Amino acid sequence: MVVLTVREHALQVLVVERAKPPFFGRLALPGGFLEDGENLDEAAQRELAEETGLAAEQVHVRQFRGYGGPDRDPRGRVVSVAYVALMPDLPIPTAGGDARAARWEPVAGLLEDPAVLAFDHHRILSDAVEHARDMLSHTTLATTFCPPEFTVTQLREVYETVWGTELDPSNFHRKVTRADGFLVPAGAKAASDGGRRANLYRAGTATQLYPALLREHHSKPGARQEP
Template sequence: MTDDRWEPPVVLLTVDLVILTLRESRLHVLLIERGIEPYQGAMALPGGFLQHPEEDLVTAAHRELSEETDLDAETLRLEQLGVYGDPGRDPRGRVVTVAYLAIAPRLPEPAAGTDAADARWQRVDRVLSGDLELAFDHRRIIADAVERARVKLEHSALATAFCGPTFTITELQEVYEAVWGIPLDPRNFYRKVQKTDGFIVPAGPTRKTTAGRPARLFRAGPREVLHPPMARPTESPSVQGAAP
């Protein structure tokens, strides 16, 4: 029997953004320092509530990123990462968030704005290890985003975007090591790259390395989806390797 007195629960909707990049050969995530309660002073993902009922989710994500970090969201390719709605995730009430992910090279330093006291890049290994206090369930969201990035490197040519126009196999390997969080055997890595047709193509002359030996140069090939994929080693990866 239907209870005519039933009313739907009040559910608030937010968007959060996980922006990943490589800086100094390490995977970094963009975080803000919250300037207001709840979790004032804690680090958090950029994001916030929809501004009005008619605001589109992606529009809200672009707006929040621009307002809180001064990054040009139009230059990023956002993809929906997931929806997070555990009842106790936000002390302000029942808040469901839609998280978006962007992975891009050579991103600039952010600048804080609106309710953010600060905005800066943070190393993913420090974030996931618990060294930094994070607001809400943002550590879980970042962990999901990092795993999505790791899978993307297995199945797509995304890693080449983090190299220069031409690069060595070693430089490409460093991208995989930074994102996967594990050291890779150079010989095995070279064989996997060479077996993946259209992933990279030769790019002319060699370049001298720090060891003094010339290294072959490559550029990104025409294939965007890798077949066979660049499968991760079977052992469980550490959290982006041990900190130096």
């Protein structure tokens, strides 16, 4: 399970500290083995709840890739099916199962050193982040990182954080408010500290973006880029 959120102005991922060998004490992505009678989705939801205390209905969960290298697990041949989950910021999760601690970690720091995460989880995390970036271009899933009602500025900050790039505010506002079914006016304005109050929006019914939002390739000032 690659659980991603925008937290403290950074893209962060949920990691657990392994309580059992192999890789005792190392950070890892939450996950586990299938139990008798389970399908893949049921196992993913169970592992998420057992190791983090998060329920599946709190997040948007999507299967995105399988991993079957013969030497990826020292215990023997293991094939893993990876899921990516997108969610707004939540409190620190509760560890359980094979994990003795669970916490949020900035993605950029984890991807700088392939040795930080156990197994081949560095590759899985890297693939999941790229998958999430692509999804934000072609789907409306960016709203999943936002609260139920949000401003266009908050939505733009999600794109800038996940993509690691700076977007033109006016162009972004025009594109997302004109995209059919992307945003729905909430009929209210955000609280203000004295400046102009921004309109609030909710996620619309659309699931795909036409046309897609182009992902910029220049870096946001001060942002670290993952390898």
